[in-house]
Amino acid sequence: MRDARQNNKDAYSLILDAIDIGVYKPGDRLVESELAERFGVSRTPVREALQRMETQSLLTRDGRSLIVASLNHNQLTELYVVRAELEGLAARLAARHASEEEIKVLREMIEEDRALLDNPTAMSRANRRFHKQVHLASHNDFLVQQLDLVHRSMALMATTSLAAEGRGPRALEEHQAIIDAIAARDGDAAYQALKSHISTAYEARLRLDAAEYAKQI
CATH class of the missing domain: 1.10.10.10 (Winged helix-like DNA-binding domain superfamily/Winged helix DNA-binding domain)
Known part of the structure; x- marks a missing residue:
């Protein structure tokens, strides 16, 4: 029991x-x-x-x-701004502190996730797993805790941005760029790659929300 x-x-x-x-x-x-x-x-x-x-x-x-609860447009924007900065910082720190084993695991995740491209729900779970691994690779407990709070709020979105047409393959390409920068120990490149990844995801989210709104009018 x-x-x-x-x-x-x-x-x-x-x-x-x-x-x-x-x-x-x-x-x-x-x-x-x-x-x-x-x-x-x-x-x-x-x-x-x-x-x-x-x-x-x-x-x-x-x-x-x-x-x-639900997120209004302004809250959604604020959430992505905070997420981009914190995740970018996590990638920068991962480039400095990640072990070779952690980098290997991140690379393996990308290969495993290619089999999920036709399943947005499974891709969404795999995406969260990947990001969590980057957070942990930062080796900064306080940052990981803050990112956990941000990702809890992400659960309030009714659909995943990975449901947008073509988003899955592109997301994996972006993940690859993040890992390549971390493996190269280039903190600036890792920061920019992850911030760009979040920005692209936000754009996909806005398109999905706009399409959903169009169905209601």
Whole structure:
């Protein structure tokens, strides 16, 4: 039997993952009893997980109900600005501190991800895995913690930018450029490559949002 701490951790991660992959979208109501049944955990860790997510602004109140929060256009822009700077810094530090083993793992990830190009959801998960590995390769715990917060907020986007036509192959090319710069120990190039990658992802996101809006008018 799992202890309460592990149970709570599982509930939080499971709910966050469900939001991340679109099981629950911005505006959807989260019901404690339904979540407990879906994930096979007791209501107490679910309640604690929901409270934690509310304090992190991942959930918001609608009367007495908790719903998945959404990002308006300005918040989306602000999030990408912060993400670009922090991820760029992570790449710069990775160029300085990453071990050869870490660089090898990053290269292997790109090769593995080529098999996922026809699956945007799987690509999105692989993309998060890649970025997390770059964060860890910075060997700066405080930066990793801040980037974790940023990436939690990314879960509030209803779709992945990797769903945009042609985005998957291009994203892998950009990942390759990031790794090449890290492997060359060129911090400036790594910083610019990752910032450019985030900028291109933001453009893809804006196009997806514009297309979605066009369907509603």
